[in-house]
Amino acid sequence: MIGFSAEIKATTDVGSLLREKTKIKDSVTNPQLNWNSRMEMYKKVQMINRRIAELKSHK
Numbered sequence: 001m002i003g004f005s006a007e008i009k010a011t012t013d014v015g016s017l018l019r020e021k022t023k024i025k026d027s028v029t030n031p032q033l034n035w036n037s038r039m040e041m042y043k044k045v046q047m048i049n050r051r052i053a054e055l056k057s058h059k
Helices: 002-010 014-027 035-057
Strands: none
Touching: 002 035, 014 035
């Protein structure tokens, strides 16, 4: 998760962040995922949302 967090913080393109968010959200429906995996994905989406908000507030 630390590597993911660093990657998100280094990304400055909102479009790339939105694509990553969509990719994660689409994979959440995989029936083979357990609760912990889904929670980790949820946390990643939250990180992306915070980064998007941060980038938009600096424009």
